[in-house]
Amino acid sequence: MNERKRPPMHLRTLGERLRYCRRQMGWTQEQLAVQAGTNQAVIQKIENGKSLRPRKIDEIASVLEVNPAWLMFGDEKATPLTDDARELAELWMGLSAADREQVLAEVRRLARKNAC
Numbered sequence: 001m002n003e004r005k006r007p008p009m010h011l012r013t014l015g016e017r018l019r020y021c022r023r024q025m026g027w028t029q030e031q032l033a034v035q036a037g038t039n040q041a042v043i044q045k046i047e048n049g050k051s052l053r054p055r056k057i058d059e060i061a062s063v064l065e066v067n068p069a070w071l072m073f074g075d076e077k078a079t080p081l082t083d084d085a086r087e088l089a090e091l092w093m094g095l096s097a098a099d100r101e102q103v104l105a106e107v108r109r110l111a112r113k114n115a116c
Contacts, residue, residue, distance in 0.1 A: 018047055022064065029047070030043075032064070036059045037059055046060075053089055053090055
């Protein structure tokens with residue numbers, strides 16, 4: 001997105017940011033998919049919010065000429081997720097609300113322990 005205007009700050013989701021960037025390039029979902037080495041259904045799922053941790057995010061960001069961290073999280077300064085962090089995020093999405101609370105409490109406990 002070098003010479004195009006800076007993306008608006010109101011883009012809150014991965015899907016909104018992806019759709020915005022794709023349209024700025026003047027591409028259809030199919031054209032973006034071909035450029036990123038994936039298929040149109042993958043792009044559609046991301047834009048519709050049905051794929052929150054796409055495997056091809058680095059390739060998609062590269063062809064859209066944006067930072068992968070911005071595309072995923074809306075944060076230019078975010079660091080890319082490690083494989084472990086991605087796995088944790090995927091597992092997290094499958095947990096019930098009660099299990100998430102339990103896991104979060106344990107992670108906070110461990111973080112406090114390691115901060116000392």
